[in-house]
Amino acid sequence: MTTPTGEPDGIDLKRFNQVFFEECAENLAEMEHILIELGEREPDHEQLNAIFRAAHSIKGGAGIFGFDDMTVVTHVMESLLDLLRNREIPFAPGMIDLFLEAGDAISMQLAGHKEGKPVRQEAIDQVVGKLQQLNEGACAKESCKNPSPAPSLTARSAAGSLLPLRYRLTFTPDPEIFNRGIRMESIISELAALALPGEFACRASLAEVPQLEDFDPGLCITRWHFTLATAAAREQLFEVFMFAADEEQLQLEELPLAGQAELPPSAAAPPLSEAETASVGRRAYDSNEAAPGAFGRRSVEAESSIRVNVAKVDQLINQVGELLITQAMLAQIVMGLDPIQHQALQRGLAQLERNTRDLQGSVMSIRLVPISMVFSRFPRMVRELAAKLGKQVELKTIGESTELDKGLIERITDPLCHLVRNALDHGLESAETRVANGKEPTGTLCLRASQVGGRIVIDVIDDGAGLNRERIVAKAQERGIPCSESMSDEEAWQLIFAPGFSTAEEVTDLSGRGVGMDVVLKNVQAIGGRVQIASEPGEGSRFTISLPLTLAILEGLSVAVGTEKFIIPINVVIESLQPKPDQLKSVNGKEVVQIRGDYLPILRLHRLFHLEPEVLAPERGILILVEAEGERGAIMVDALLDEQQVVVKSIETNYKKVEGSAGATILGDGRVALILDLTELFMMHRKS
Amino acid sequence: MTQTSFAADNRITLHGTWSREQATALQRLLSDRLAQLLEREPEPASLDLSGIGELDACGCQLLVLFMENLRRRGISPVTCTLSEQVADQVALLGFSDAFSVVDTPGKL
Amino acid sequence: MQRANAVSGQQSGGEGSSEYLTFTLGSESYGIDILKVQEIRGYDCVTRIANTPPFIKGVINLRGVIVPIVDLRIKFDVGEATYHEFTVVIIINVIGKVVGIVVDGVSDVVALPAQSIKPAPEFGASLDTRYITGLGTLNDEMLILVDIEKLIGSDELQIVDTTAENPLSEVASV
Numbered sequence: 001m002t003t004p005t006g007e008p009d010g011i012d013l014k015r016f017n018q019v020f021f022e023e024c025a026e027n028l029a030e031m032e033h034i035l036i037e038l039g040e041r042e043p044d045h046e047q048l049n050a051i052f053r054a055a056h057s058i059k060g061g062a063g064i065f066g067f068d069d070m071t072v073v074t075h076v077m078e079s080l081l082d083l084l085r086n087r088e089i090p091f092a093p094g095m096i097d098l099f100l101e102a103g104d105a106i107s108m109q110l111a112g113h114k115e116g117k118p119v120r121q122e123a124i125d126q127v128v129g130k131l132q133q134l135n136e137g138a139c140a141k142e143s144c145k146n147p148s149p150a151p152s153l154t155a156r157s158a159a160g161s162l163l164p165l166r167y168r169l170t171f172t173p174d175p176e177i178f179n180r181g182i183r184m185e186s187i188i189s190e191l192a193a194l195a196l197p198g199e200f201a202c203r204a205s206l207a208e209v210p211q212l213e214d215f216d217p218g219l220c221i222t223r224w225h226f227t228l229a230t231a232a233a234r235e236q237l238f239e240v241f242m243f244a245a246d247e248e249q250l251q252l253e254e255l256p257l258a259g260q261a262e263l264p265p266s267a268a269a270p271p272l273s274e275a276e277t278a279s280v281g282r283r284a285y286d287s288n289e290a291a292p293g294a295f296g297r298r299s300v301e302a303e304s305s306i307r308v309n310v311a312k313v314d315q316l317i318n319q320v321g322e323l324l325i326t327q328a329m330l331a332q333i334v335m336g337l338d339p340i341q342h343q344a345l346q347r348g349l350a351q352l353e354r355n356t357r358d359l360q361g362s363v364m365s366i367r368l369v370p371i372s373m374v375f376s377r378f379p380r381m382v383r384e385l386a387a388k389l390g391k392q393v394e395l396k397t398i399g400e401s402t403e404l405d406k407g408l409i410e411r412i413t414d415p416l417c418h419l420v421r422n423a424l425d426h427g428l429e430s431a432e433t434r435v436a437n438g439k440e441p442t443g444t445l446c447l448r449a450s451q452v453g454g455r456i457v458i459d460v461i462d463d464g465a466g467l468n469r470e471r472i473v474a475k476a477q478e479r480g481i482p483c484s485e486s487m488s489d490e491e492a493w494q495l496i497f498a499p500g501f502s503t504a505e506e507v508t509d510l511s512g513r514g515v516g517m518d519v520v521l522k523n524v525q526a527i528g529g530r531v532q533i534a535s536e537p538g539e540g541s542r543f544t545i546s547l548p549l550t551l552a553i554l555e556g557l558s559v560a561v562g563t564e565k566f567i568i569p570i571n572v573v574i575e576s577l578q579p580k581p582d583q584l585k586s587v588n589g590k591e592v593v594q595i596r597g598d599y600l601p602i603l604r605l606h607r608l609f610h611l612e613p614e615v616l617a618p619e620r621g622i623l624i625l626v627e628a629e630g631e632r633g634a635i636m637v638d639a640l641l642d643e644q645q646v647v648v649k650s651i652e653t654n655y656k657k658v659e660g661s662a663g664a665t666i667l668g669d670g671r672v673a674l675i676l677d678l679t680e681l682f683m684m685h686r687k688s
Numbered sequence: 689m690t691q692t693s694f695a696a697d698n699r700i701t702l703h704g705t706w707s708r709e710q711a712t713a714l715q716r717l718l719s720d721r722l723a724q725l726l727e728r729e730p731e732p733a734s735l736d737l738s739g740i741g742e743l744d745a746c747g748c749q750l751l752v753l754f755m756e757n758l759r760r761r762g763i764s765p766v767t768c769t770l771s772e773q774v775a776d777q778v779a780l781l782g783f784s785d786a787f788s789v790v791d792t793p794g795k796l
Numbered sequence: 797m798q799r800a801n802a803v804s805g806q807q808s809g810g811e812g813s814s815e816y817l818t819f820t821l822g823s824e825s826y827g828i829d830i831l832k833v834q835e836i837r838g839y840d841c842v843t844r845i846a847n848t849p850p851f852i853k854g855v856i857n858l859r860g861v862i863v864p865i866v867d868l869r870i871k872f873d874v875g876e877a878t879y880h881e882f883t884v885v886i887i888i889n890v891i892g893k894v895v896g897i898v899v900d901g902v903s904d905v906v907a908l909p910a911q912s913i914k915p916a917p918e919f920g921a922s923l924d925t926r927y928i929t930g931l932g933t934l935n936d937e938m939l940i941l942v943d944i945e946k947l948i949g950s951d952e953l954q955i956v957d958t959t960a961e962n963p964l965s966e967v968a969s970v
Contacts, residue, residue, distance in 0.1 A: 178708050184745040187779055204782035206749070212722055212757040217715035218708065222749045224782055441856045564844060609846030654893045655855060655864035655955060658845055666857045672843035 020061045021114045024070075027054040028110070029376065031103050036379045040093045046234065048085040049254060052098065058106060070109045076131040077102045083135065095134070100380075101127045103625065107280070133221060164196055166255040169226040169237065172207065174247055175219040182244045190240045191226060199229035227255070261492055270622070310406070313366050320356075320363045321553070321647035327356045328668030366555065367407070371449045371458070372400035374413050378420060382445060385424050392431050392442040393424060404456045408547055411527045412458070415520045419460040419543050422517070427464035427541055437538065439463070460543045467535040476501065480538070486601060493533035494630055497521040524591070525628075525679075530571070530675040554646050554675065558667070559624065559637040562611040565673040567636065567646055567665055572678050573626040576640055581619045592622055593634045600625060600634045603685045608660060614638040628678035635676075648675065660684055692771045703739030706747030714747065718754045725763055735756060743777050752786045810911040811949065816932070818903040819886060821868055822875025826923075828944040830905055833892050834960045838897060839883035840867075849954060861955065864955055866900040870954065872923055875900055889947040895955055900940055906939075911928060913941065924952075 031054045034047050047129065052637075059074035077099065081113075083089040096275065105124045111117040124459035169191075177184075192200045207223045215221075230237070241250055326348075334342065334349050375397045386393040423445055431441035446461040469492050476483040481498045483491075495501060517634060524531050524545055534543040556567040557576070583594045584602075591602040606613035615621040615638045621632040646665035651658055652675075662677035724792055725733060735755070743751075758764065768787050770778065778787055802922040816827030837858075851871035855862050865885060869877045877898070885896040914963050916928035921942060927947045932939040949956050 153707035178746040180710075181708075185780060188782070202780070203785065204748075204752075205786075206752060206756060209753065209756050209760065212715070212754055213719040215715060215753060217711035218752050220746070220749065221753070222745070318860070325860065575794070579795065611844075611846065649860070649862050651855065651862050654862060654895060655845075657849065664855070664862055666860065666862075670857055671841055672855050672857050672862055674845075 006300045017114075019067060020065055020647070021110065022307070023274065024058050024061060024106075024110055027057050028107055030054050032100065033376070035096050035100050035103070036383060039097055041095060042091040042093075045085060048081060052078060052081040052085060052531045067109070069119075069124070070106055070113075073109065073128055074143070076128050076135065079135050080131050089134070089137070095638050098127070098134075099132055100532050102131060122153055146435045154546070164229045164231040165198075166199075166229045167227070167237070168253045168255055169228070170251040170253075171224040171226070171249060172246060172251075172448050173220050173222070173224075173245060176219065177220045178182065178243060179218050180304065187240055187244055188224075188226075191473075193227065194232040194236060195228035195230045195242070201227045220510060229449075250435070251449075284662075297369050315358060315364055317367065318647075320360050323646060324356055324645075325666050325668070325670075327352055329670055359555070364405075365403070368403035369406050369407050369409055370401045371409070371456075372397075373409055374416060375400055375447055375449070377413075377417075378447060381417070381420065382424065385421065390422060391424065391428055391429060393428055394442050396444060396446040398446065399449040402451055402456065407454075408527055411523065412529075412545070414548065415545065416447075416458065416460065418517070419545075420447070423460055423462040423464065423541070423543075426482045427462040427466075433465075456547045458545045458547070460545075461540065462542075463540040464540050466537040466539055467496075467533070468537065472496060475616075482645050483571070489535070493535060494532075497531070497630075514677055539676055544633060552646050555643070556646050556665075556675065557624065557643055557675065558641040558646075559605075559622070559635075560639045561605045561609070561637050562613050564611055565641065565667060565671070566605065566610070567673050567675040568624055568626065568678075569662075569675065574627055574632075576622055576624045577620070579618055579623050579634075584618055593618065595625065595634075598632070598634050601685065602634045602636050603681055604636045607635075607688065608681060608684050626678055628682070631679070631680060631682050633678075635681070646673075646675070695777055701739065703738040703741075705742040706750070707742060708741055708746040711746050711750060718750065722754065722757055722761075725758065726761055733763050735768045737771035737774060738771050740771065741786050743774050745781050748778060748781050748783050752783055755786065812884065813907045814910070815905055815907050815930065816941060818885070818934065819884070819899040820875075820901045820903065821872065824874065825903070825904070825930060825934070826899075827885075827908075827934075827939045827941045828888070832888055832944055834887040834889040834894060836902055837885045837896070838881065839879050839885050847873055851956050852954065853898065856885075858894065858896075858965050861894060863887065863894050863896050865896040865898060866953055869898065871901065885904060887923070888944055888948060891949050891956070893955070894950050904931075906934055908934075908939075908941075923947075 012632075031051050034043070034051055038047065055074045055077045059078060061072055062070035062074060069607075080089075080095075084091060084095075105127045107313055108117075108119050109124065112119040144231040152343075156381075192202070194684060203225045204222050206220050210221070237252065238247065238250060244353075279292070304473050330352065331349055334346055337345070339346060378397070379395055382393055382395040406591065428443035428445065429437070429439075434480055435441050444461075444463045446459070447459065450457050471487065472492055472495050473483055474494045476498065479498075479500050481495060481501060483495055497520070498516040499516075501518065521531055523549070527547060527549040531542065532544045532546070534544070554567070555570040557570060557573055559566050559568060577595075579593050585594055585599065587599055591604075592599040593602055602618060604613075604633045605611070613621075618636050621636050621638055622640045623636055624640070625634050626632065648663045649665055651661070651664045651671075658674060660677060660680045661674040662680075663670050663675045665675060667673050692715055704710075736750075737751075771785070775784075815830040817830050817833050818825055818827045820826070840856070842854040842856050845852065845864075848854075851867050853865040855864050857863075867877055869875050877911055878909050879898075882901070884899050884902050886899060886902065887894060887896050913930040913932050916925050918925065923942065927943050927950070928942045929943045947953065960968055
């Protein structure tokens with residue numbers, strides 16, 4: 001019930017807002033997905049219905065929560081879609097773009113309600129106007145079916161997202177169906193089970209009437225007609241006939257208005273089921289208005305997933321992290337015990353460790369989401385960008401199901417967007433240029449994600465012109481970025497990441513926001529990632545981002561300096577060694593170690609952190625060779641302890657950032673160990 | 689095992705199981721019966737199916753075909769007696785209107 | 797972060813009084829608002845942090861949370877900074893941070909009626925007067941009431957940092 005002012009009375013719906021926002025976003029994504037896939041093609045009945053349903057859900061939910069602005073747009077969209085799917089109006093290719101625009105308008109309105117973002121009303125009015133025009137055009141041409149009345153303040157349609165629809169299903173089986181042992185009784189029962197109670201009707205009729213004496217009795221000449229109201233998806237309906245029929249033998253038709261659903265006339269037509277006659281004048285989908293959970297939830301469809309508050313998941317992850325630490329502490333205590341006497345205890349603890357790690361794996365995987373969440377925005381972006389640039393581009397995505405931590409998803413989106421824009425802008429050539437070079441006019445941009453050994457690898461590959469080495473080196477020299485003619489290709493490519501390489505003038509509005517590749521690299525590194533480049537002139541380029549699986553847990557090397565322990569993230573470690581005296585040299589008064597022809601500076605951790613080391617001579621200590629942001633060095637420690645997974649803990653929460661560290665962790669002995677930040681260490685080293 | 693009994697009149701009485709396996713036998717049986725009925729004067733026939741224990745889609749279809757053949761040749765069966773169980777089966781399969789079920793004896 | 801007050805106070809002394817945890821630094825007695833005290837621990841397993849002033853002893857692992865430890869005896873140069881089994885660390889929870897302060901000893905929780913609290917002296921206390929909310933009397937002894945929130949948040953203690961954020965700091969904070 002709503003009051004004339006449109007405010008729902010009694011129930012506080014605000015806490016359901018979140019679900020509506022999320023589902024609305026999903027519906028918008030679904031709509032966009034279908035529209036983009038269509039390109040310019042006319043959608044088939046199924047696709048139109050899907051788009052219609054998405055718009056309808058949004059309208060329903062918007063209605064409940066009083067978001068009238070969204071109701072208006074979705075209503076007009078819905079009317080047009082209805083006309084289309086009832087073939088009262090011919091499809092025009094421009095409609096795809098119009099629907100996309102409408103989706104954008106609704107998105108904008110959604111952001112307005114959800115985050116208070118400003119809304120450009122003229123853009124919305126424009127879209128509504130265009131949709132309205134097409135609607136009216138159709139009505140003027142022929143007597144259009146009475147579209148449902150525009151939403152008024154007092155009568156809101158409270159449709160949930162997957163409300164029952166009414167169908168007519170005709171099954172014309174293969175004549176061999178009886179010989180194949182198919183039992184129609186089971187199929188009919190199964191179908192009836194999917195229908196709402198009292199909303200299922202079945203009628204069989206002979207497709208032909210041959211002479212009885214000539215008839216082969218094993219053949220099936222019966223055709224079945226079903227009418228049913230169901231909340232099940234089309235796929236579920238078709239699934240019932242999975243082994244019995246091919247899709248051509250099934251004809252599924254959605255019946256729009258209740259009261260119109262009737263079986264084809266027959267000698268003794270069964271009376272219309274009660275539900276069909278009772279709701280004349282209302283749209284069939286509204287029949288579930290009073291059902292519990294009707295606030296925009298998919299109450300009827302079987303759910304294989306549940307929504308969980310992210311904070312709860314994080315808490316769970318923390319607690320499992322604590323469990324790991326406690327288990328490690330126990331392990332340490334037990335290590336000191338006599339193994340013979342305490343065999344059972346040690347075995348039990350080993351089991352505990354396995355259990356804990358399994359638990360950790362499972363819990364971490366909760367935060368994992370498929371990268372398709374990130375990739376999904378690119379079809380649209382590529383389509384529009386390519387159009388703007390006047391280039392023909394085909395986007396391929398591989399490995400969409402590769403999973404990565406939800407926290408990473410948000411941080412990787414921007415860098416990937418930049419790389420994609422870069423490839424479209426600079427990498428891929430125009431159709432004419434490509435043809436002139438003997439290439440296919442349509443360029444290919446490939447986004448590929450895969451998991452390789454504990455890291456997520458994302459490639460952005462284009463078959464464009466490749467990087468121009470001379471231009472890059474020349475530009476670097478111009479900007480005073482250190483480089484040399486003799487540097488390897490890989491080193492030359494890395495120049496584009498140097499701060500100051502790309503200036504504001506070059507960054508066209510397409511590449512957006514005036515940021516350069518150096519910011520891309522920084523953002524990737526901030527989440528523990530690296531970027532590598534490979535390129536072949538005339539053939540194309542490949543940018544590879546490699547990320548750790550998650551932020552909260554780090555794979556690290558624990559090292560000891562004096563009484564303190566530190567963790568070095570594995571992703572920066574090249575190797576560790578004990579140097580021989582002849583490898584130790586001095587360059588400009590600074591200690592270096594010579595490894596395979598390279599001289600790497602030695603960073604004495606004890607000096608940087610003012611500790612008393614056990615070892616002062618590098619040849620009696622351990623050097624950990626590391627590389628971060630293109631800088632390489634050798635960290636000197638007393639001893640290399642272990643390679644282990646650590647739970648990243650924040651120091652900043654209660655204290656402040658410690659220079660040289662990127663967080664801390666709690667080791668098995670209960671003590672705190674700093675996780676080293678290589679870039680800062682290099683800076684500290686330079687300053688000392 | 690199907691058993692049938694005929695009377696020298698327009699009653700058709702059927703017993704037993706009528707499903708795919710028996711289809712061929714049934715068809716022959718019904719064809720014979722049809723031929724017999726055609727030799728007689730056209731008058732409404734009655735179909736006593738209360739003795740049928742099991743009926744599947746194939747059998748049902750056959751019966752419907754039989755009745756349709758009767759109809760087209762001027763013999764319209766007016767009464768159709770089915771046991772409740774079979775009537776349900778017929779309804780499930782969607783053949784109810786074809787049978788124009790009138791009587792269901794022994795309904796509890 | 798634990799907000800549970802692990803220290804139970806005595807019955808309040810009536811209206812208009814607040815409860816204070818009293819502790820000693822050298823020969824002086826101090827009191828802090830009991831509501832800001834999270835718990836009291838011994839001094840144990842402190843991990844040193846490089847390049848910190850001497851009064852910042854390092855950090856400890858408090859049930860999975862990293863908490864800095866400040867030795868007020870060193871900071872305000874009172875008494876002797878010794879560490880043994882009776883050394884006490886008061887865990888404070890203020891301004892969204894959990895911090896531990898090392899003191900010589902902890903006494904009672906006392907309730908002081910508001911009227912009995914005198915204004916802070918202009919000079920003479922080891923603690924800078926801006927951190928003193930007032931002076932109370934307990935058993936004929938002077939109790940220096942500390943504005944612990946101001947003290948912890950001060951630049952002097954160098955615990956609060958307003959400079960650049962660490963991208964990893966969003967993660968795994970309990």
